[in-house]
Amino acid sequence: MSPETAPGExxxxxxxxxxxxxxxxxxxxxxxxxxxxxQLAGHLTTFDEDNDLWxxxxxxxxDHTTAGLDMPKFFGPDADADIDPALxxxxxxxxxxxxxxxxxxxxxxxxxGIEMMLAADIVVAADSAVFQQLEVARGIAPLGGAxxxxxxxxxxxxxxxxxxRADRFDAKRALELGFVQEVVPHGQQLDRALExxxxxxxxxxxxxxxxxxxxxxxxxxxxxxxVAAIDDVRASVFDSEDFKEGIQSFIERRPANFxxx
Numbered sequence: 001m002s003p004e005t006a007p008g009e010x011x012x013x014x015x016x017x018x019x020x021x022x023x024x025x026x027x028x029x030x031x032x033x034x035x036x037x038x039q040l041a042g043h044l045t046t047f048d049e050d051n052d053l054w055x056x057x058x059x060x061x062x063d064h065t066t067a068g069l070d071m072p073k074f075f076g077p078d079a080d081a082d083i084d085p086a087l088x089x090x091x092x093x094x095x096x097x098x099x100x101x102x103x104x105x106x107x108x109x110x111x112x113g114i115e116m117m118l119a120a121d122i123v124v125a126a127d128s129a130v131f132q133q134l135e136v137a138r139g140i141a142p143l144g145g146a147x148x149x150x151x152x153x154x155x156x157x158x159x160x161x162x163x164x165r166a167d168r169f170d171a172k173r174a175l176e177l178g179f180v181q182e183v184v185p186h187g188q189q190l191d192r193a194l195e196x197x198x199x200x201x202x203x204x205x206x207x208x209x210x211x212x213x214x215x216x217x218x219x220x221x222x223x224x225x226x227v228a229a230i231d232d233v234r235a236s237v238f239d240s241e242d243f244k245e246g247i248q249s250f251i252e253r254r255p256a257n258f259x260x261x
Contacts, residue, residue, distance in 0.1 A: 008032070010039040012046060017054040017201045017260075018194065019047040022061055029067035029108055030060045034074060034081040037090060044088035048097040051260055054205040055197040056101045058120055059190050064107035065117075068134070091144040092119035096216070098209050100200050104193040105129050106186055115144035118153065118179065121212065124193045128186040129171040131179070137166040152219065153178045204242040205260045 008025025021043045023030050032040075047056045060066060074081045088095050091112075096119075103117040106126035111134050117123045133150075135142045142163065150159035154177040162169065162177075174180045184192050200208060210233045218226035237243055242258045249256035 008036045010036050010043060012043040014053065015194070017052060017205075018197045019043070019050075019053045019056040020194070021047070021056055021058050023059070023066065024061040026062040026064075028070065029064045030062065031067045031070045032112065033070050034079070037081070038083055038087075040090045041083050041087040044090060044097060045086075045095075048088050048099060054099060054201045054208070054260065056097070056099065057104065057190070057193045057197050058101055058116070059104040059193065060106070060113075062107075063128070063186075065105040065109040065129070066111075066113040067108050068111040068113065090116050090119065093145055098213050098216070099205075100197075100208055100212060102193045102197050102200070104189040105180070106189050110134055111142075111146075112144050114179070115142065115146050115149065118149040119145060122193075122196060123180040124182045124184060124189050124196065125171040125174055125180040126186040126189040127171050127183055129174065129180075129183075130168055131170075131174055132166065132168040133163055134166050136164065202255075202258075204237075204240075204246060204256070204258045206240050206242055207237050210237050 008023070008028065008030070011022050011024065013020050013022075021040065023032075023036065023040070025031060025033075025036065044056070047053050073079060083089070085094055088097050100122070101120040102122045102124065103120035104124050104126075105113065105117055107128050107130065109117065109125075109129050110132050114131055114133055133142060133146050135146075141147070146163060150163055158177055171180065171183045175183050182192060214226060214229040214233055217229045241261055245258060246256050
């Protein structure tokens, strides 16, 4: 099978405590097939369950993030798009990893590309990135979380402004909206995402996870649930060896060497 006709794939490689998950289907602008979505869910689950992996970097090969779904394979008469609900959901609407995920995007970042980047925790965009939530222009509506994540990131007016118009906007606008946290020259987005991942991985992984878990409590259940989560944070973090190491490194005025337990 030639590279032009080879099916897309999603790969996972590791760099120390960092999992690098890469989508590769460049011949189709990284459009997703059901098999690719299942591979992605499998790699996210591997990351979530491996105690030696502390941060994930989610990226796409080539000049574009994704043109979206290979629609007939998901919605056609022979569609087989089911994903095991026991796996981590790439859209973070089912099972969600409590570890940090940094996404890197570039070029065409349409529909599910936006939804999956918003399911991550931090996004680095190349200045070439262009975004569009196209569903209403195709006779459907967003199914991967855009209908509420636009709201949590940018508020009602901005959310409806883009969701209802299905317009195209650039990386500068995405930064203004809070969809992305940094914009870098095209080609530097993955390197910058890795730099951020290494910064996060230098911190205590239990503390990082507890921070994300507590923040999710607020998103899912409100302020009182987030306040109630403080006791869980204490239990998971203050009894750890990493807590002792953090205090000792402060006393000795040296960088901490966290182990994740």
